[in-house]
Amino acid sequence: xxxxxxxxxxxxxxxxxxxxxxxxxxxxxxxxxxxxxxxxxxxxxxxxxxxxxxxxxxxxxxxxxxxxxxxxxxxxxxxxxxxxxxxxxxxxxxxxxxxxxxxxxxxxxxxxxxxxxxxxxxxxxxxxxxxxxxxxxxxxxxxxxxxxxxxxxxxxxxxxxxxxxxxxxxxxxxxxxxxxxxxxxxxxxxxxxxxxxxxxxxxxxxxxxxxxxxxxxxxxxxxxxxxxxxxxxxxxxxxxxxxxxxxxxxxxxxxxxxxxxxxxxxxxxxxxxxxxxxxxxxxxxxxxxxxxxxxxxxxxxxxxxxxxxxxxxxx
Amino acid sequence: xxxxxxxxxxxxxxxxxxxxxxxxxxxxxxxxxxxxxxxxxxxxxxxxxxxxxxxxxxxxxxxxxxxxxxxxxxxxxxxxxxxxxxxxxxxxxxxxxxxxxxxxxxxxxxxxxxxxxxxxxxxxxxxxxxxxxxxxxxxxxxxxxxxxxxxxxxxxxxxxxxxxxxxxxxxxxxxxxxxxxxxxxxxxxxxxxxxxxxxxxxxxxxxxxxxxxxxxxxxxxxxxxxxxxxxxxxxxxxxxxxxxxxxxxxxxxxxxxxxxxxxxxxxxxxxxxxxxxxxxxxxxxxxxxxxxxxxxxxxxxxxxxxxxxxxxxxxxxxxxxxxxxxxxxxxxxxxxxxxxxxxxxxxxxxxxxxxxxxxxxxxxxxxxxxxxxxxxxxx
Ligand SMILES: [Zn+2]
Numbered sequence: 001x002x003x004x005x006x007x008x009x010x011x012x013x014x015x016x017x018x019x020x021x022x023x024x025x026x027x028x029x030x031x032x033x034x035x036x037x038x039x040x041x042x043x044x045x046x047x048x049x050x051x052x053x054x055x056x057x058x059x060x061x062x063x064x065x066x067x068x069x070x071x072x073x074x075x076x077x078x079x080x081x082x083x084x085x086x087x088x089x090x091x092x093x094x095x096x097x098x099x100x101x102x103x104x105x106x107x108x109x110x111x112x113x114x115x116x117x118x119x120x121x122x123x124x125x126x127x128x129x130x131x132x133x134x135x136x137x138x139x140x141x142x143x144x145x146x147x148x149x150x151x152x153x154x155x156x157x158x159x160x161x162x163x164x165x166x167x168x169x170x171x172x173x174x175x176x177x178x179x180x181x182x183x184x185x186x187x188x189x190x191x192x193x194x195x196x197x198x199x200x201x202x203x204x205x206x207x208x209x210x211x212x213x214x215x216x217x218x219x220x221x222x223x224x225x226x227x228x229x230x231x232x233x234x235x236x237x238x239x240x241x242x243x244x245x246x247x248x249x250x251x252x253x254x255x256x257x258x259x260x261x262x263x264x265x266x267x268x269x270x271x272x273x274x275x276x277x278x279x280x281x282x283x284x285x286x287x288x289x290x291x292x293x294x295x296x297x298x299x300x301x302x303x304x305x306x307x308x309x310x311x312x313x314x315x
Numbered sequence: 316x317x318x319x320x321x322x323x324x325x326x327x328x329x330x331x332x333x334x335x336x337x338x339x340x341x342x343x344x345x346x347x348x349x350x351x352x353x354x355x356x357x358x359x360x361x362x363x364x365x366x367x368x369x370x371x372x373x374x375x376x377x378x379x380x381x382x383x384x385x386x387x388x389x390x391x392x393x394x395x396x397x398x399x400x401x402x403x404x405x406x407x408x409x410x411x412x413x414x415x416x417x418x419x420x421x422x423x424x425x426x427x428x429x430x431x432x433x434x435x436x437x438x439x440x441x442x443x444x445x446x447x448x449x450x451x452x453x454x455x456x457x458x459x460x461x462x463x464x465x466x467x468x469x470x471x472x473x474x475x476x477x478x479x480x481x482x483x484x485x486x487x488x489x490x491x492x493x494x495x496x497x498x499x500x501x502x503x504x505x506x507x508x509x510x511x512x513x514x515x516x517x518x519x520x521x522x523x524x525x526x527x528x529x530x531x532x533x534x535x536x537x538x539x540x541x542x543x544x545x546x547x548x549x550x551x552x553x554x555x556x557x558x559x560x561x562x563x564x565x566x567x568x569x570x571x572x573x574x575x576x577x578x579x580x581x582x583x584x585x586x587x588x589x590x591x592x593x594x595x596x597x598x599x600x601x602x603x604x605x606x607x608x609x610x611x612x613x614x615x616x617x618x619x620x621x622x623x624x625x626x627x628x629x630x631x632x633x634x635x636x637x638x639x640x641x642x643x644x645x646x647x648x649x650x651x652x653x654x655x656x657x658x659x660x661x662x663x664x665x666x667x668x669x670x671x672x673x674x675x676x677x678x679x680x681x682x683x684x685x686x687x688x689x690x691x692x693x694x
Contacts, residue, residue, distance in 0.1 A: 024339060053345070201559040203559075233456075237453070240439045242453075292449045
């Protein structure tokens with residue numbers, strides 16, 4: 001087994017749409033107006049940022065209190081090299097700021113020189129010029145003795161009830177030794193399975209171990225590039241991130257000699273002609289890459305359909 | 316088996332709908348939990364532990380919900396955990412919570428499962444194009460459609476069976492005010508006229524995308540209420556997604572799960588008065604009827620009306636997943652609706668005299684199964 005690594009980038013991103021509920025909605029609505037609000041619990045503590053439910057009693061929270069805009073730093077950490085997406089592009093501190101009137105501290109960016117940073121320092125909220133009902137409407141804190149930029153009014157709209165929460169995660173996916181070996185075969189237009197030494201079953205795409213027997217698969221078995229459609233679906237629904245133009249046929253293709261079906265596309269024919277038992281062969285793309293997508297699709301061949309009896313144990 | 320008993324003493328569900336824009340995610344769960352507390356006549360302080368379940372994280376972009384949601388569920392200072400088994404999660408969450416009671420660890424446990432599909436896109440989450448793969452992923456329907464086709468071929472089932480299931484479930488849903496889909500005009504013709512999404516699955520034969528939450532409260536002695544539902548047995552099984560000879564139409568994990576659930580409850584399938592089973596695509600009713608040993612021929616049972624509300628074995632009296640589908644909660648709704656039947660609190664969709672009911676959920680590529688049998692009489 002080879003040890004050469006085969007990796008591929010994979011990006012996962014989506015903008016979730018959050019409903020705020022009444023408490024967080026009111027907090028964000030106030031931020032948009034350039035004010036900071038906390039909530040008062042049953043025992044009289046003022047929490048900012050607010051929470052929806054009293055952490056001591058579990059009861060609903062209904063009492064709002066304006067806090068700040070000045071406060072005191074209770075602790076901090078220095079960010080010497082800000083990364084994209086962080087609140088400030090110049091070096092800054094992440095600080096916990098207990099706003100005047102609040103009993104809890106809020107985490108936010110603090111814009112000041114490192115030399116000026118000290119626990120207990122007085123700071124003031126600075127609001128962004130453009131505000132839309134997000135936590136970033138409060139742009140950052142700065143030392144309280146510096147002149148604060150004037151608050152730019154934004155038109156009062158309906159209360160904030162929703163915001164977008166984009167996520168973006170970058171992965172580097174490693175194929176692993178067995179899949180890498182299979183994908184290198186693809187570069188030679190080979191479809192190679194692996195056999196389990198215990199039950200003799202042949203897997204394609206190959207697996208490093210047999211899920212039935214729990215033992216390592218050992219032998220590489222070149223498979224025919226022909227097979228049988230055991231079952232399929234016609235994808236007619238359009239959806240976000242779709243690669244192929246619907247309608248198209250997604251099929252279980254049982255390659256001759258294999259014991260598990262390969263999930264792939266059936267092309268080069270009318271989707272309405274696709275049927276169980278149809279005989280097909282692999283069609284390769286011109287620019288071969290180490291991916292099963294280098295098989296563009298499977299296309300029908302001029303052979304009689306396989307009988308249902310011959311493949312029924314595979315569906 | 317368990318030493319202590321476990322009784323369902325409180326059930327709470329939100330109304331299921333396409334979008335609950337008026338509440339946050341924690342607020343949605345809290346609504347169901349508060350309804351369950353009210354049903355049991357209890358307050359937050361009466362709960363010893365909280366067990367929650369939700370759909371896979373990408374479905375709504377929330378990881379570690381047990382940290383995020385503790386405050387909304389009165390769980391501060393109490394044990395809290397999250398269970399995670401794909402679409403079956405609502406069922407397995409209820410099972411884990413019930414075991415905390417039946418094992419004698421806690422006296423009263425709150426369990427909640429939820430999903431807010433309006434904040435996300437499950438189809439997107441299930442159609443990722445992963446490296447090295449051909450672009451075949453096309454949501455849950457894309458995965459299950461070939462398996463449904465295989466069932467139709469294997470059993471020579473006529474095409475109208477799936478549509479008949481939809482009409483039955485959505486007719487039942489008209490009697491359930493909490494159901495997402497209320498369509499008084501539902502008919503075979505109406506379902507037939509809807510477009511094929513993943514041939515052979517029509518739009519009209521798929522579950523909706525719902526916001527909603529379901530909660531239950533379990534107790535060791537059931538004395539809090541006059542009509543508890545008693546947990547007679549629980550079972551979970553799993554299996555890999557792909558192996559040679561796998562029966563994807565009737566997975567062995569599902570068959571074994573059912574056998575185990577009946578045996579531990581000391582019953583046979585014939586003793587079950589009604590069942591709520593996980594049917595996100597219409598054809599899964601006849602498929603699961605066979606897999607769960609309820610009928611030898613699932614589609615004939617459907618065709619002969621045996622699973623209708625007044626049939627021999629009513630299935631999905633609440634309208635089922637086909638009428639409401641907050642994915643993370645859908646399994647728990649099945650379990651809770653089974654309990655409502657034996658408590659006699661199912662109102663307009665009550666099966667007269669129901670004494671033993673079954674709840675069922677499945678998830679992944681038919682890889683995770685969870686079931687329970689509940690009864691009116693204390694075991
Ligand atoms: Zn083996």
